[in-house]
Amino acid sequence: MKHILLACAALIAAPVSAETVAITGGRVVIGDGSAPIDNGTVLVTDGRIVAAGANVAIPAGAKRVDAKGKWVTPGIVAGFTRMGLVGVDGVRPSNDTEARTSPFNASLDIAPAINPDVAAIAVNRAAGVTRAIVSPDAGNAIFGGQGVVIDTGNDMNAVTKSKLFQFVEFGETGARIAGGSRPALIAAFRTALSEAADAAKGVFREDGLLKRQDALALVPVLNGTMKLFIHVEGAPDILSVLALKKDYPALNIVLVGATEGWRVAPQIAAAKVPVLASALNDLPESFEQLAATQSNVGRMVAAGVQVGIGMINDNEARQAQLSMQYAGNLVALTKVPGATGLSWDKAFAAISSVPAAIAGLGADLGSLKAGRRADIVLWDGDPLEGTTGVTDVWIDGVKQPLSSRQTRLRDRYLDPAEGNLPNAYDR
Amino acid sequence: MRLTALLTGSAMVLASLATPAIARKKDKDEAAAAKPAPFNKDPYPSTYRAYPGVPTAVTNVTVYDGEGAKFVNATVYFRDGKVEGVESGGAVKDGYTVIDGTGKWVTPGIIDVHSHLGDYPTPSVDAHSDGNEATGPARPEVWAEHSVWPQDPGFSRALANGGVTALQILPGSANLFGGRSVTLKNVYARNVQGMKFPGAPYGLKMACGENPKRVYGSRGQMPSTRMGNMAVNRQTWARAVEYKRKLDKGESVNRDLAMETLAGVLSGEILVHNHCYRADEMSLVVDMAKEFGYKVSTFHHAVESYKIADLLAKEGICSAMWADWWGFKMESYDAINENIPLVHKAGACAIVHSDDANGIQRLNQEAAKALGDGRRIGINVPDEVAWTWLSYNPAKALGIADKTGSLKPGKMADIVLWNGNPLSVYSRPDKVWIDGALMFDAADPKKRPVADFELGQPGEGDVK
Numbered sequence: 001m002k003h004i005l006l007a008c009a010a011l012i013a014a015p016v017s018a019e020t021v022a023i024t025g026g027r028v029v030i031g032d033g034s035a036p037i038d039n040g041t042v043l044v045t046d047g048r049i050v051a052a053g054a055n056v057a058i059p060a061g062a063k064r065v066d067a068k069g070k071w072v073t074p075g076i077v078a079g080f081t082r083m084g085l086v087g088v089d090g091v092r093p094s095n096d097t098e099a100r101t102s103p104f105n106a107s108l109d110i111a112p113a114i115n116p117d118v119a120a121i122a123v124n125r126a127a128g129v130t131r132a133i134v135s136p137d138a139g140n141a142i143f144g145g146q147g148v149v150i151d152t153g154n155d156m157n158a159v160t161k162s163k164l165f166q167f168v169e170f171g172e173t174g175a176r177i178a179g180g181s182r183p184a185l186i187a188a189f190r191t192a193l194s195e196a197a198d199a200a201k202g203v204f205r206e207d208g209l210l211k212r213q214d215a216l217a218l219v220p221v222l223n224g225t226m227k228l229f230i231h232v233e234g235a236p237d238i239l240s241v242l243a244l245k246k247d248y249p250a251l252n253i254v255l256v257g258a259t260e261g262w263r264v265a266p267q268i269a270a271a272k273v274p275v276l277a278s279a280l281n282d283l284p285e286s287f288e289q290l291a292a293t294q295s296n297v298g299r300m301v302a303a304g305v306q307v308g309i310g311m312i313n314d315n316e317a318r319q320a321q322l323s324m325q326y327a328g329n330l331v332a333l334t335k336v337p338g339a340t341g342l343s344w345d346k347a348f349a350a351i352s353s354v355p356a357a358i359a360g361l362g363a364d365l366g367s368l369k370a371g372r373r374a375d376i377v378l379w380d381g382d383p384l385e386g387t388t389g390v391t392d393v394w395i396d397g398v399k400q401p402l403s404s405r406q407t408r409l410r411d412r413y414l415d416p417a418e419g420n421l422p423n424a425y426d427r
Numbered sequence: 428m429r430l431t432a433l434l435t436g437s438a439m440v441l442a443s444l445a446t447p448a449i450a451r452k453k454d455k456d457e458a459a460a461a462k463p464a465p466f467n468k469d470p471y472p473s474t475y476r477a478y479p480g481v482p483t484a485v486t487n488v489t490v491y492d493g494e495g496a497k498f499v500n501a502t503v504y505f506r507d508g509k510v511e512g513v514e515s516g517g518a519v520k521d522g523y524t525v526i527d528g529t530g531k532w533v534t535p536g537i538i539d540v541h542s543h544l545g546d547y548p549t550p551s552v553d554a555h556s557d558g559n560e561a562t563g564p565a566r567p568e569v570w571a572e573h574s575v576w577p578q579d580p581g582f583s584r585a586l587a588n589g590g591v592t593a594l595q596i597l598p599g600s601a602n603l604f605g606g607r608s609v610t611l612k613n614v615y616a617r618n619v620q621g622m623k624f625p626g627a628p629y630g631l632k633m634a635c636g637e638n639p640k641r642v643y644g645s646r647g648q649m650p651s652t653r654m655g656n657m658a659v660n661r662q663t664w665a666r667a668v669e670y671k672r673k674l675d676k677g678e679s680v681n682r683d684l685a686m687e688t689l690a691g692v693l694s695g696e697i698l699v700h701n702h703c704y705r706a707d708e709m710s711l712v713v714d715m716a717k718e719f720g721y722k723v724s725t726f727h728h729a730v731e732s733y734k735i736a737d738l739l740a741k742e743g744i745c746s747a748m749w750a751d752w753w754g755f756k757m758e759s760y761d762a763i764n765e766n767i768p769l770v771h772k773a774g775a776c777a778i779v780h781s782d783d784a785n786g787i788q789r790l791n792q793e794a795a796k797a798l799g800d801g802r803r804i805g806i807n808v809p810d811e812v813a814w815t816w817l818s819y820n821p822a823k824a825l826g827i828a829d830k831t832g833s834l835k836p837g838k839m840a841d842i843v844l845w846n847g848n849p850l851s852v853y854s855r856p857d858k859v860w861i862d863g864a865l866m867f868d869a870a871d872p873k874k875r876p877v878a879d880f881e882l883g884q885p886g887e888g889d890v891k
Contacts, residue, residue, distance in 0.1 A: 293888030
């Protein structure tokens with residue numbers, strides 16, 4: 001019996017390549033904000049980076065991959081997504097982002113719902129996205145449940161780390177869910193943490209607002225061992241969130257969205273709270289986003305805030321592949337008079353090492369520094385340019401297929417007219 | 428009496444001014460069309476006037492002329508609101524304000540055939556939700572221009588970040604017949620009339636597929652299926668054909684705003700813009716148009732155009748497409764990144780569109796993505812030809828290609844100076860002229876429009 005269990009465990013474990021591979025001759029981007037290195041080498045063994053840069057010694061017997069003329073980067077880490085939870089957004093049974101009529105909220109763990117078969121995984125893998133922070137959405141309560149980090153590998157084991165953070169809605173959305181006002185939202189939040197404090201002591205009140213499981217799920221949030229991702233957009237709401245730290249000093253807060261973050265950037269920086277920001281919001285979409293500007297990320301970074309790029313409420317179940325374009329636009333701002341953008345090196349870090357670090361996994365992924373998972377992408381040009389394409393992807397050192405149902409449809413219809421048989425026979 | 432005659436007379440003049448070229452080459456109804464219209468076809472006429480400009484020469488630039496030609500180290504001349512010409516090298520002629528564009532690019536302004544700015548403006552609050560008259564599946568009587576809030580902050584972003592100089596505002600897609608569209612110059616005004624593109628024909632928004640059947644089916648109304656969609660469409664067109672027959676014979680008809688719009692389509696004065704994702708549904712619409720005697724200008728979204736690119740080329744129908752939006756609902760599940768280049772390769776009319784207040788700021792980048800995806804499967808469209816997806820083809824689809832959409836002499840000087848290669852993610856508009864007037868200058872905060880809504884609020888006048 002034990003034998004069988006072990007065999008099963010081996011079957012579901014994420015595949016890791018055991019071979020030693022040297023990727024040579026390319027323009028190497030480490031992903032930590034440093035400048036690209038021309039004619040660099042990336043050395044990989046057992047699914048991990050051994051070394052990357054210039055003057056890397058290549059052991060005899062290493063398999064060589066010629067990357068001359070290409071860019072070599074860490075795989076893109078999408079900073080805030082709902083990838084793997086959705087087959088087709090509008091097809092409700094294929095959409096596991098939220099549970100509006102469930103009796104549970106904070107205890108909802110999305111790890112078992114991550115589905116590596118959804119088309120978005122293969123599409124984003126082929127586009128160069130190898131890891132993603134994945135969050136539930138808030139349905140019946142301000143707390144949405146517990147989020148994960150996934151990889152986009154072509155296997156059945158997508159979850160890299162589960163129970164990584166709790167997601168909570170603040171601002172206009174949180175107020176609506178909590179009953180219709182921001183005071184109701186704050187009351188709901190404080191009450192929930194109070195019940196979590198009781199739950200930590202084994203006390204469960206008969207008249208409590210939370211189910212026992214939900215209260216228990218908030219205990220690690222309260223004591224700071226689990227991160228709290230707070231979706232908040234407006235500057236006044238951001239200050240309210242930062243003020244929570246006075247009463248709950250252990251909270252391990254990450255701001256998500258933060259469209260008006262630039263207005264209170266010094267306060268965010270002083271509180272040492274990182275941000276997974278929406279990169280290009282520049283419209284007064286709501287009354288909590290009146291001061292939206294594409295310079296938001298640049299201004300926050302200039303003020304000393306740690307900022308990765310996320311995509312909340314922005315096709316985040318499917319379009320993590322826009323991360324590179326978003327980062328490129330932040331570079332574009334450096335040429336616009338009066339705007340504040342990011343250098344190329346920092347922009348790339350905002351979609352690789354920075355979100356990994358914000359997820360607490362900076363030592364494990366998000367760059368080509370020694371010891372990191374060998375998530376590597378080869379590009380036929382500058383990865384932030386729209387005309388550039390991906391030529392090779394490795395995840396945990398395993399070479400990945402780049403086909404998807406999109407490429408299959410494309411190949412079927414390169415010449416759309418039927419031949420001797422209907423197109424349905426063409427595959 | 429005299430007053431009435433005067434009003435009728437001026438209305439007729441305006442109506443004939445507004446009649447697009449496409450209507451004039453109509454065959455069998457020519458005699459009927461020549462008769463005085465029984466009603467004013469242009470009751471909310473454009474009051475747009477070009478703002479003053481100076482004779483300008485933009486020198487040392489790379490130029491994509493919008494019709495597929497490229498010039499290097501060229502000078503672009505415009506004066507009195509019109510393009511004078513593009514000349515390669517040589518000394519700059521006297522009498523022009525010279526703008527040195529070394530290292531920069533000039534293109535015609537981008538034209539978005541699919542926008543909801545003004546009818547779904549920001550802030551996106553319920554009070555502003557004016558794009559879908561979702562009270563019945565056939566509402567050809569509504570006009571998008573009556574919903575357009577000319578203070579939408581989105582217009583300024585489309586100008587400053589997107590280089591968009593003209594755009595079509597469409598009703599939404601809840602209805603099979605969504606209503607009339609309006610084409611605007613991207614210039615703020617106190618009312619929509621002040622933004623209306625002079626002489627642009629009206630469009631009719633139609634919609635296939637999931638949206639109409641979901642909206643009405645969920646209320647227990649027809650249509651609740653795709654066959655219901657088609658039945659309501661056909662019955663409505665049959666009524667329109669009958670209405671037009673009466674009009675043409677000079678019979679008296681009760682004034683019917685819905686039928687007036689559809690009669691305008693049948694006579695070729697109003698262009699059909701049909702939201703349609705799937706290849707099979709687009710194919711049915713092609714036959715339906717033949718059944719009732721109208722023409723589809725453009726399929727919008729058209730994510731499966733690549734499956735019938737040969738048919739669309741044969742029928743002369745444009746496809747307005749995204750580069751890589753996909754999978755948000757069932758009918759967008761078969762979208763592929765090569766849709767635009769495959770349509771182009773088949774010889775059909777390809778257009779990059781936004782349908783989005785954010786996407787409209789990056790249509791050049793969408794074209795670049797499609798271009799790259801096409802090249803990787805061997806469809807080698809040159810950059811300057813790809814620009815036809817952004818200006819000339821949308822102008823054709825809107826019936827304004829004789830006025831704008833390229834840098835041919837005599838056309839409106841709707842021009843963008845980009846601070847680098849406009850197909851690069853790193854480039855932004857440096858200056859934008861509309862009818863030769865400088866309406867945006869990245870270096871001058873005073874040339875950055877700020878909508879009424881944003882005055883006195885956080886972020887007013889900021890770089891966006």
